[in-house]
Amino acid sequence: MIEVDERGVVEFTQALVRIPSTNDPARGRTERPAAELVEARMREWGWDPVVSEAAAGRPNVVAVVEGGGGDGPTLMFEGHTDVVTEGDLSTWTVDPFGGEIRDGRLWGRGSADMKSGLAATLYATRALQLAGPFPGRIKVCALADEEGLMIGAHHFVASGLADGVDGAIVAEPEAGEICAVAKGALRLRVDLTGKMAHGAMPQHGRNPVQAVGTLLVALRGLQRELQERHPAHEHLGEVYVTPTVLRAGSEEQVNVIPATASVFVDVRTIPGLEHKVVADRVAALAAAEDGIEASVSVLVDRPPVDVPVTDPVVAALAAAHRTVTGEEPVYGGVPGSTDGTVLTHWGGVPSVVYGPGGKWIAHQADEYVEVAEIVRCTKVFAEAARRFLHRDF
Ligand SMILES: [Zn+2]
Numbered sequence: 001m002i003e004v005d006e007r008g009v010v011e012f013t014q015a016l017v018r019i020p021s022t023n024d025p026a027r028g029r030t031e032r033p034a035a036e037l038v039e040a041r042m043r044e045w046g047w048d049p050v051v052s053e054a055a056a057g058r059p060n061v062v063a064v065v066e067g068g069g070g071d072g073p074t075l076m077f078e079g080h081t082d083v084v085t086e087g088d089l090s091t092w093t094v095d096p097f098g099g100e101i102r103d104g105r106l107w108g109r110g111s112a113d114m115k116s117g118l119a120a121t122l123y124a125t126r127a128l129q130l131a132g133p134f135p136g137r138i139k140v141c142a143l144a145d146e147e148g149l150m151i152g153a154h155h156f157v158a159s160g161l162a163d164g165v166d167g168a169i170v171a172e173p174e175a176g177e178i179c180a181v182a183k184g185a186l187r188l189r190v191d192l193t194g195k196m197a198h199g200a201m202p203q204h205g206r207n208p209v210q211a212v213g214t215l216l217v218a219l220r221g222l223q224r225e226l227q228e229r230h231p232a233h234e235h236l237g238e239v240y241v242t243p244t245v246l247r248a249g250s251e252e253q254v255n256v257i258p259a260t261a262s263v264f265v266d267v268r269t270i271p272g273l274e275h276k277v278v279a280d281r282v283a284a285l286a287a288a289e290d291g292i293e294a295s296v297s298v299l300v301d302r303p304p305v306d307v308p309v310t311d312p313v314v315a316a317l318a319a320a321h322r323t324v325t326g327e328e329p330v331y332g333g334v335p336g337s338t339d340g341t342v343l344t345h346w347g348g349v350p351s352v353v354y355g356p357g358g359k360w361i362a363h364q365a366d367e368y369v370e371v372a373e374i375v376r377c378t379k380v381f382a383e384a385a386r387r388f389l390h391r392d393f
Pocket residue numbers: 080113114146172173
């Protein structure tokens with residue numbers, strides 16, 4: 001097994017957690033200081049990272065580590081430097097940016113999602129490099145804004161940096177599960193336009209609020225129909241069509257029929273269901289009400305990920321998990337989207353998600369990661385890289 005710097009990876013995780021890298025310009029916070037720490041560590045190791053801004057103050061850091069062992073594939077390790085807000089401090093029993101280790105756990109915002117995973121990718125790559133030449137190369141990437149619109153990953157793909165990458169390991173916390181599938185997310189805004197009128201004379205108006213009711217009932221029918229046509233996925237569960245936001249009228253004007261109403265819908269999809277089909281169906285249902293005009297806009301479109309377990313990057317990771325832990329890998333699915341969604345769908349790179357930390361601890365108060373898990377995951381990453389690059393899986 002490849003020897004990793006166990007103390008180094010844990011201390012580096014602590015240092016990252018101590019940087020409050022939420023995207024909150026009003027409080028003077030972005031990912032930049034966390035990205036700079038990653039860049040500095042890469043430079044200490046003699047790597048030559050390229051820093052590019054996905055947006056002002058929001059850098060991507062990308063280093064290519066050549067193996068010096070001849071031709072071979074390109075493996076990508078991916079992590080994000082941003083974290084979600086710590087939220088209400090009174091719900092925390094530890095300092096969210098203290099990076100404290102207690103009871104074998106490293107505590108703080110981003111400890112699981114995903115500064116430990118990011119640290120593990122760096123230290124795994126360093127370990128493999130110190131173990132001697134290897135074929136091909138590893139692209140180590142610390143990207144911005146995973147928790148927002150994923151502008152870091154989109155910028156990465158748009159800059160051509162995903163070209164030539166043969167596989168990507170995304171270090172999100174998945175409790176040791178190998179997740180080669182991820183659910184899709186489609187967020188729609190439906191605008192319904194009628195005609196404003198006095199509540200006393202509704203016959204002179206066309207009421208979009210009534211059309212909202214019709215649409216909500218129809219959306220429940222659509223969910224039922226899609227669930228029947230696309231049975232639950234073993235790792236991802238059901239398709240969901242969930243109305244989440246309504247907007248119409250004004251409390252100060254209860255006697256006025258408003259001209260417009262809007263319904264926002266959050267659709268969660270599984271492989272085999274095309275987002276365009278869903279958007280077209282919602283548009284048709286919205287247009288069903290007489291005298292009401294409907295238009296549908298797509299706010300977010302992140303298709304599901306469905307990488308086969310036989311893909312080299314998944315197979316190498318599974319073999320590495322077996323070697324390091326002595327246990328059979330457990331396969332799972334990602335309930336939301338990750339940067340892997342962008343890499344696979346828009347960058348054409350097969351991706352798999354695997355990393356230290358529990359699936360459900362992300363974004364919660366008292367977030368933590370088991371210290372032993374950080375170390376184990378670093379070893380799995382190093383071994384996975386070795387196997388992927390040597391095509392030994
Ligand atoms: Zn994350």
